[in-house]
Amino acid sequence: MDDPISSLVQMKKAILEESPRLSEEDTFRFACGKNSACFTQCCGDVNIALTPYDVLRLRKRLGISSGEFLDRYTVIPFSRKQKFPIVLLKMQDNERKSCFFVGEEGCTIYEDRPWACRMYPIGMASPGAEDQDKFFFVIREDLCEGHGQGTKWSIASWMKDQGVHEYDTLGEEFKEITLHPFFQQDQTLKPAQMDMLFMVLYDLDKFRRFVFESTFLDKFNLPESEIEAAKSDDVELLRLGFRWLKFSLFGEPALEIKDHVRQRIEQEAADG
16 A cells, blocks of 8 residues: 555545535435455455444454554554644555455455445545535445445435444544544644544543543542443543543633642643
């Protein structure tokens, strides 16, 4: 994958400028399966950007830590123009550059496959501007022979059939971070802030240690039920992380500081 960030930026630009904008009610005809001559051909030499929920599901499916998953199965490209970290699914070092999780019978982690794989051949774009809503588009590639075949789907029925909605729930919270006005106004994060953003979004085990093995809980008013849920439920921990990022990076009142901490901060400010 040559210069994946540039490829993703160019693809997004082309989509926003050229793709017909579809709604959930629009329809398409598509079929994919073992009987297709192109079966699994789309599962290689491709840039698949992983969401935080993708990483959560995949590392849990594999029974490994988030850090081990990131080391073994992802690529983390870097560009000076990059506003926030991007995690891509790593391809194998073979002629086909195939996905680590594709076999002769298809996807070996199908129930926990990433959002982008679930949506294919449908894509979704979020322009980011306040006056522009998200829209859908059909991805057409020469290698895919499934277009115009099999069942007629609405985009809404396709997403329901593919189990997308569970991913979209956390995906919307993720987009509140990546499409935040902070980034739209071309502001940049400091290296330490970028590291924190990466930890919360992708290295959830490391974030858990940060929450429960530091002074984090001494500083914020959190209901005991929320604390207990975050200990055992990765989704609840990730949601706490989203709130922490809004508080720490963007200055939003997403978390409530304890009184003694607030008083200390005010005293330090008064003392100069």
